[in-house]
Every structure is written in C-alpha cells, then in structure tokens.
Amino acid sequence: MSENNERLKTLLLDIFMMPESDYKDGNGPDDIENWDSLATVSMAVGVQEEFSHHMTPEEVSEIKSIGDIKTFLVKNGISF
Amino acid sequence: MASVSSLKSSNNLVPLFSSSWIKDVDCFKKSVLKYDTNSTLILYSSSTEFLLSDISGIKIKVKEPTFLECKSIIKQTESMTIDTIVAIGGGKVLDVAKFCFFTNLRDVVFSDSIGSLSELKQTIESKKTAQLIACPSLPGAGSESSKVAVISDIDSKYPFVFDSFFSDEILYIAPLYGQLKNRQIVIGLFDVLSHLMEGVLSPIAPFIMKQYAKMGFQMVMDIFKRHMQGESFNFQDIMVMSSLAGYTQSFTSVGLLHGISHVLESHGYGDHAFLNACYFEPVMKYNSEKSPKVQGLVSALDQTVDEFLGNIRCITERFKIEKPVVNGPDDISLLIAKDMCTRTNVRLVRQPDIKNILEIR
Numbered sequence: 408m409s410e411n412n413e414r415l416k417t418l419l420l421d422i423f424m425m426p427e428s429d430y431k432d433g434n435g436p437d438d439i440e441n442w443d444s445l446a447t448v449s450m451a452v453g454v455q456e457e458f459s460h461h462m463t464p465e466e467v468s469e470i471k472s473i474g475d476i477k478t479f480l481v482k483n484g485i486s487f
Numbered sequence: 488m489a490s491v492s493s494l495k496s497s498n499n500l501v502p503l504f505s506s507s508w509i510k511d512v513d514c515f516k517k518s519v520l521k522y523d524t525n526s527t528l529i530l531y532s533s534s535t536e537f538l539l540s541d542i543s544g545i546k547i548k549v550k551e552p553t554f555l556e557c558k559s560i561i562k563q564t565e566s567m568t569i570d571t572i573v574a575i576g577g578g579k580v581l582d583v584a585k586f587c588f589f590t591n592l593r594d595v596v597f598s599d600s601i602g603s604l605s606e607l608k609q610t611i612e613s614k615k616t617a618q619l620i621a622c623p624s625l626p627g628a629g630s631e632s633s634k635v636a637v638i639s640d641i642d643s644k645y646p647f648v649f650d651s652f653f654s655d656e657i658l659y660i661a662p663l664y665g666q667l668k669n670r671q672i673v674i675g676l677f678d679v680l681s682h683l684m685e686g687v688l689s690p691i692a693p694f695i696m697k698q699y700a701k702m703g704f705q706m707v708m709d710i711f712k713r714h715m716q717g718e719s720f721n722f723q724d725i726m727v728m729s730s731l732a733g734y735t736q737s738f739t740s741v742g743l744l745h746g747i748s749h750v751l752e753s754h755g756y757g758d759h760a761f762l763n764a765c766y767f768e769p770v771m772k773y774n775s776e777k778s779p780k781v782q783g784l785v786s787a788l789d790q791t792v793d794e795f796l797g798n799i800r801c802i803t804e805r806f807k808i809e810k811p812v813v814n815g816p817d818d819i820s821l822l823i824a825k826d827m828c829t830r831t832n833v834r835l836v837r838q839p840d841i842k843n844i845l846e847i848r
Contacts, residue, residue, distance in 0.1 A: 421835075421837055445827060445830040445831060448690045448831060449829075449835060452835050
C-alpha cells in the first residue's frame with residue numbers, strides 16, 4: 408500500500424471511527440455507520456490538514472465514497 | 488412602561504432580540520404584573536428569589552435541568568392553562584422552561600414506567616402555545632436567545648433544538664448583575680467568548696452568523712481589555728454579547744472547546760463555563776497552528792497569535808482560573824475525541840492532541 412494510501416486510511420479510520428475492514432473504495436455513508444453529515448465536514452477539514460488541499464462545498468457534496476476522496480486527491484496531484 | 492429603558496448597544500445588535508433593560512426590582516415587578524397572573528407561570532432559580540416578593544401568581548423554583556425535574560414541573564402544572572412563561576435564571580432555568588412548555592412534553596402520556604429520556608426523545612416535538620419571557624441572570628451560553636435546550640438524564644445529556652425555543656422577549660434585570668463577583672463575570676465572559684469563537688471558526692456556520700460572531704468576539708475582547716485597564720464592567724454590553732453568543736450558536740454548533748468542557752463537566756471537573764475559561768487558551772493555540780481562520784480572527788484585533796494568547800493568559804492568571812489536574816485515564820481523552828463537538832472543530836482533533844491540551848502524561 409502506498410504511503411499516501413496509508414495516510415488517508417489512518418485519517419479516515421480516525422474520523423469515521425470505523426474498523427480497518429471498512430476501508431474500501433466502494434464504501435460510503437450507507438456502509439460506514441459513523442459517516443454522517445458532521446463526519447463529512449470533519450473529513451473535509453482532515454483532508455485539508457493532511458494533504459493541504461481545500462475542498463470546496465461543491466466538491467464535498469460530490470464525495471459519495473472513499474474512492475471519491477481518492478479521486479479528488481488524485482486530481483490534485485496526490486498519487487495512490 | 489416609562490421606567491423600563493430599551494436596551495441600546497454600541498454596535499446596534501439589539502434588533503436581533505426584543506429586549507429591555509430593567510433598572511430595579513420595582514421596574515421588574517411592573518413588567519411582570521402587566522401579564523395576567525392567573526395564566527402566568529414564573530420559573531426561577533434560588534439566587535433570583537429576591538425579585539419575587541409581592542408578586543402573586545404561580546411560581547416554581549427550578550433546581551436542576553434534569554428530566555426528573557421536568558416531569559415534576561409538568562405534574563405540578565398539568566391542570567393549568569398557561570399563556571406566559573417568565574423564566575428567571577441561568578441556562579438551567581431557561582432550558583427547563585423551554586423543554587417543559589415549548590415542546591409537546593405536556594401532551595405525552597406520563598407514567599412512572601417511562602424510565603429515561605432516551606425512551607422519549609424521538610417523540611419530543613416543537614410546540615408553542617405560550618410566550619416566553621426570558622430573564623438571564625448571568626452572562627454565558629445565552630440560552631435566553633438560543634433555540635437550544637440541554638436536559639440531563641441518568642445516562643446522558645440530551646440537546647434539543649427547536650424554533651419554538653426562541654424567547655419572545657428578553658428582560659435584562661440590572662439588580663441580578665450587581666450581585667455577581669468579578670471572577671464570575673470573567674468566567675461567564677469566557678463562556679460567551681468560547682461560543683463566539685466557535686461560531687466564527689465552525690466549518691458549518693452560515694456566513695451571516697460568522698459575521699455576527701466575529702463582531703461579538705471583538706467586542707468581548709474589548710470588554711476584557713478595558714477591564715484589565717481598570718474600567719468597571721458594563722453589564723448592558725456584556726449581556727447583549729451573551730445573548731448574541733446564544734443566538735449565533737443556534738446556527739453554528741460548537742467545537743473542540745465544548746467537547747472538552749462537556750466531557751470534563753460530566754466527570755466532575757467543574758462547570759461548563761469554568762472549563763471553557765480554563766481551556767480557551769490551549770484550544771486556541773492548538774487551532775492556530777494549522778488554521779488560517781484563527782490567524783484572521785486574531786489579526787482583526789491587531790494582535791499576533793502569540794500576543795493574543797499572552798493576553799488571554801494574563802486574564803486567567805489574574806482571576807486564578809487554573810486548569811484542573813485531569814488524572815488521565817485514556818478514556819477521558821477518547822470520550823472527548825468521540826464527542827460530536829470535535830467534529831465541527833476548525834481542525835481535525837485526534838486523541839493525542841487532546842492529551843496534550845489536557846496535559847495528560
């Protein structure tokens with residue numbers, strides 16, 4: 408697993424308080440119990456801190472899964 | 488009502504609330520007597536009892552904002568038709584008044600078999616059948632102008648947020664503030680400042696609320712500055728700022744500082760306002776390390792972050808506001824990390840960060 412993937416995983420396990428087994432690209436709010444609207448805000452704050460990329464409200468609203476977060480980061484030059 | 492003055496604030500914030508400044512006890516009595524005493528219920532705390540001599544009508548002393556207390560008040564008043572509630576006191580009295588009389592709680596069938604609020608909370612709805620006259624007794628979270636009420640039960644604290652909780656009128660009763668000690672006022676002001684700071688920094692705060700919170704934050708810092716230079720407190724400004732904090736927090740939520748104070752309060756480390764005062768500086772320091780928002784907030788005061796933190800430390804040292812020793816089982820920091828408030832903080836909050844702030848080694 409790449410270093411950036413490890414960083415994202417650590418961040419999301421912290422924010423969503425989820426077991427490691429839930430860290431899958433296809434998983435989103437319907438699959439992860441603690442992924443509610445507040446956790447989405449927290450995720451955006453965490454991504455900005457960890458990867459120095461600010462998510463606009465529109466970009467946040469397009470995030471539907473862990474894979475979408477990776478896609479956002481890839482678009483901003485972070486490789487996975 | 489010639490004896491009651493309309494409240495004026497230097498920043499014209501008052502139009503947010505319908506409010507009056509009551510100069511003395513006689514003015515207060517005249518203000519309350521204008522309501523029909525047969526359908527007016529006065530809820531009050533023990534420290535405000537002196538206002539109520541010679542006032543007839545139904546009066547109930549409120550002790551704690553617990554579900555048990557609320558059930559008792561509902562039972563005492565179940566046969567009454569009430570069109571006005573006058574709530575005099577701090578957040579406890581106001582929260583109980585809101586929960587008992589501005590929800591459908593009185594319609595809910597009561598029985599002793601209902602064990603806890605957790606069983607009922609999903610059935611509680613907003614309901615307004617009376618007017619609420621709020622008379623805050625000290626500065627703080629501004630319950631008199633918020634749509635939030637927090638009720639405790641055996642197992643937890645339950646926040647309820649309903650539009651019906653907004654009061655119809657706020658009466659600021661000057662004799663209540665004259666009896667406060669400076670340290671109490673400073674601690675109350677830190678509570679006000681905490682709500683306003685979290686309002687500015689909250690990632691979910693609407694733009695206009697951020698602007699109100701920012702203006703209030705600057706005014707509270709100015710009140711502190713003038714007091715440190717020897718001026719007496721101006722209670723009209725202080726109470727308007729407190730109400731502004733209550734109003735904005737209805738829309739902005741709270742953050743890490745309240746996550747800490749809620750959890751520590753429930754473990755007996757002190758009350759909410761005191762804990763906010765204790766941890767204001769370390770939380771601001773933590774947030775300032777990565778958040779440009781904090782730097783923007785402080786630079787509007789023409790201060791660097793270090794100067795600002797130094798000024799806060801001067802105030803807490805002068806008034807002997809010292810952090811409690813948290814004997815650090817990990818679960819305290821874990822409970823704070825899991826608190827919903829930490830998720831609306833301007834920075835992502837992790838357990839090691841909390842241990843640093845609490846100084847748990």
